[in-house]
Amino acid sequence: MTKTTEPTPAIAVRACVAILRGDEICLIHRRRPGGDQYSLPGGLLYPDEEASAGLARELKEELDLDLTGIxxxxxxxxxxxxxxxxxxxxxxxRRRHLIYVLPIPPGVRDAIATTEQDAEDSTSVVWVPxxxxASCHLYPAVGExxxxLAGPTAASGPAMLPAITDMTYSWR
Structure with missing residues (x-):
């Protein structure tokens, strides 16, 4: 009997979110030998996991943020x-990043963890203007x-951003 397995996706998908409160954004701050790196909270989706469910799971794991209360x-x-x-x-x-935006009400910010909950070290969760x-070393590369988002945020559908390549991004 031949064992069959599900094909592995050619490109892993990562769902992440710009969490906004007023004029600040929530970022995960990692100190690396090559300099500081800031990431939008999120992570890889499981095979066959819907993006919204995967994002909710990742935010609960990383920030102890329960989206059901928002x-x-x-x-x-x-x-x-x-x-x-x-x-x-x-x-x-290779990655495909699905980048969401979520403005949160005032009380929710205080409920977000100050360290990444599923990190092996004490990676900081910070609020940055x-x-x-936009000028930080961000992952994914969404600074521009x-x-x-600093101006009026008219709702718009998903737009493709320029790809992250070795010419546009350096690992830290």
Whole structure:
């Protein structure tokens, strides 16, 4: 008898979110030998997991944030592909980032963890002014797109951002 397995997706999908409170954004701050790196909270989706369910799971795991208690839902704003090489590897590292935006009410910010809950170290969860975040070393590379959020945020469907490549992004 031949054993069959589900095919592995060619590109892993990562759902993440720009959590906004006033003029600040929630970021995960990692200190790396090559400099600080800031990430939008989120993570990889499981095979056959819906993006909204995976994002909710990741926010609960990382930030102890339960989306069921928030009236607004995260809105898919951008999609960004990634094809880079990581230090020490000649393999191409591929991701498709689904980037959501979620403005939160005042009390929710206080309920978000101050350290990443599923990290092996004490990675900080920080609130950064949106204008400053756009110039941080961000993963995914959404700095220019974030600057659009500083003004009026008209709802728009998902837009493709320029791809993350070795020419546009350096690992830290």
């Amino acid at each position: 009236s607004d839902r995260p809105q898919l704003r951008w999609v960004q592909d990634q094809a880079t090489t990581r230090p020490g590897s000649d393999q191409v590292f 949106l204008a400053q975040a 797109a974030l600057s659009q």
